[in-house]
């Protein structure tokens with residue numbers, strides 16, 4: 114049950130009703146499969162709330178609640194949008210075990226066979242009020258209790274089974290953790306929970322998502338850990354190092370920012386001054402204990418330091434351990450021409466070179482800008498490999514013989530993997546799946562060696578340092594590795610810029626595609642892309658071109674302007690399905706959520722006959738464009754997939770606000786049913802985030818960019834967004850927002866992978882086999898696809914005045930101002 118559906122009772126004026134309910138659990142309606150969350154009905158015995166009924170619905174995170182048992186719940190009354198008034202418990206306690214009589218009744222109940230009232234009284238007399246806690250935490254010997262061996266075993270086993278979780282949660286509640294956080298903590302450490310907590314409360318900040326250094330520090334204060342205790346300072350250093358590396362995407366930091374952030378954490382938490390010398394001393398101690406790694410003037414979290422080194426070693430191994438089989442160039446060329454006929458495609462010259470380089474090198478970096486056909490040529494690489502090695506590409510044949518398919522195709526995201534399959538017709542998976550990694554940040558369950566002849570990874574720029582290390586470690590020496598990507602598009606979420614760093618080495622086999630296929634030769638979209646990549650806006654940025662335009666407007670005008678642009682484009686014969694709005698943020702008047710509401714009314718308006726249901730605060734209608742938000746490989750749909758709603762079956766037919774029972778969505782011919790909790794994985798997609806659009810293309814792209822989005826500004830975000838447009842691009846918003854996006858070049862993460870690789874390879878050691886050796890790797894200024902003739906670049910907005918901003922593409926007679934006011 115999402116909290117957004119709840120309002121605190123009395124929120125609109127009265128004080129919220131906090132209080133307690135003591136009562137017997139009548140029934141447990143709902144148990145969440147993956148947490149302690151439960152919804153229960155309780156028969157009230159006592160309450161300080163104003164409540165007329167004998168029963169009340171209570172929600173919360175509870176351990177092993179038993180129907181028929183009496184508990185005391187503390188919390189507040191809330192109003193659920195659909196189910197009305199209910200009680201949200203933040204803590205609870207079993208009443209049966211909180212008084213002497215209750216304890217005796219409990220211990221002599223059927224749950225403890227062989228223990229009668231007399232023995233139960235004897236146990237409670239020896240142990241007193243805290244009988245249960247003592248039995249759980251520090252059980253007395255059998256002799257002390259004076260009971261039989263059998264009774265002793267039953268007693269301890271049953272108390273642990275019944276009360277372990279509950280008591281731990283109650284005790285964690287007493288440290289101020291909510292029941293849901295207490296449940297997370299308990300699940301992490303189980304019966305070791307208090308041992309960990311008392312030994313080092315800061316460990317919680319490392320292990321429990323959502324529990325930061327600040328909260329662990331409060332707990333440490335409760336447990337009496339001094340403000341200048343080495344344990345506390347060390348925890349702050351480790352936390353600051355994580356923040357500096359993991360939030361910035363760097364693999365290391367330096368002493369100055371690390372000490373500054375550490376002091377900030379330490380002094381903010383307890384309001385005292387800490388001597389920087391002390392921080393430096395603890396940094397030395399941490400280095401001694403291998404909890405951070407100093408190297409020259411850099412400081413690394415150990416995992417990132419060793420992962421960079423391991424990647425370099427693996428690349429060296431793959432290139433040197435087993436040299437590639439030499440092939441005759443002319444033969445390859447001939448084979449490829451034959452394959453083009455079979456595949457029904459003519460590869461460009463540089464694409465042909467890239468395909469041949471892939472079979473001639475053991476390890477190849479295949480890079481190129483957006484739309485240069487990187488994904489498309491995977492098909493050619495696979496086909497050429499199969500031909501020269503004489504193996505079949507018929508999956509069925511391998512399945513029948515129970516043999517592995519010799520080509521392994523994978524990508525960092527499910528959707529990129531699906532795109533490979535769509536392009537090649539061959540199976541592809543996420544790298545996580547390939548390596549047997551369950552959660553995003555976990556490691557493989559067991560060491561794995563991949564079985565096959567060729568490994569091709571698409572969208573490699575999104576692979577972070579840790580995942581790349583695991584991937585390369587799983588590659589046998591005989592396997593060819595082809596890493597495909599574009600270093601200028603969005604980087605990995607996790608630390609590192611592996612793909613870009615490997616290219617920057619300039620000693621590894623690299624092929625760069627330059628010719629753009631997504632847009633045609635005359636396209637000014639690709640020229641704009643090159644400029645943006647170099648951190649520049651062309652002087653003609655705001656002048657309308659045949660395929661792009663810029664409309665200046667502020668955040669409050671965006672929604673209206675976008676709507677009008679689409680209306681006009683539609684009137685001019687463009688199909689709504691071909692128009693995609695891409696924006697950086699969800700919230701705000703110019704955010705994705707607001708635009709979606711407006712664009713839905715424009716592109717798929719409700720009529721009295723329209724079937725629609727309420728979902729995630731949005732109305733979903735037949736015909737709506739929707740986005741899938743998670744990976745569901747078993748249904749072949751992934752995070753970022755776009756589909757169209759083709760069927761809706763509402764549940765409660767009589768009500769005005771119908772709630773969805775079932776929604777059927779067509780994802781490019783794959784019709785998928787969504788029921789119950791699966792529905793929350795869908796959202797409207799007339800406007801979608803630029804992040805989710807990476808790897809996709811659309812005929813017409815509209816991008817609003819205003820200062821309101823400042824938090825998200827990044828050069829590679831803008832670059833990725835505009836390069837999604839195949840034919841037309843309409844940019845709108847504040848010029849300053851575009852300039853600031855360019856100024857923030859987040860690709861400058863601090864990493865040392867390049868130098869680790871170079872330290873292993875001596876310059877003359879590596880032989881690069883490319884049909885046209887391509888050491889021209891990484892100077893962005895040397896790789897302009899088309900230099901705009903005599904164009905001056907500028908980084909200031911002054912030159913472009915409002916008068917120069919003309920109507921949008923081909924929209925004769927319409928001024929920008931027509932678009933702003935309806």
Ligand SMILES: Nc1ncnc2c1ncn2[C@@H]1O[C@H](COP(=O)(O)OP(=O)(O)OP(=O)(O)O)[C@@H](O)[C@H]1O
Nearest residue numbers: 459460461482483484485486487488489630631808
């Ligand atoms: N040789 C070719 N002939 C015709 N069309 C091509 C050729 N190569 C690529 N294309 C087309 O160009 C478009 C872009 O190709 P593709 O998606 O493979 O590029 P990409 O480099 O992977 O792009 P991105 O980095 O944005 O994912 C596709 O529509 C594709 O069909």
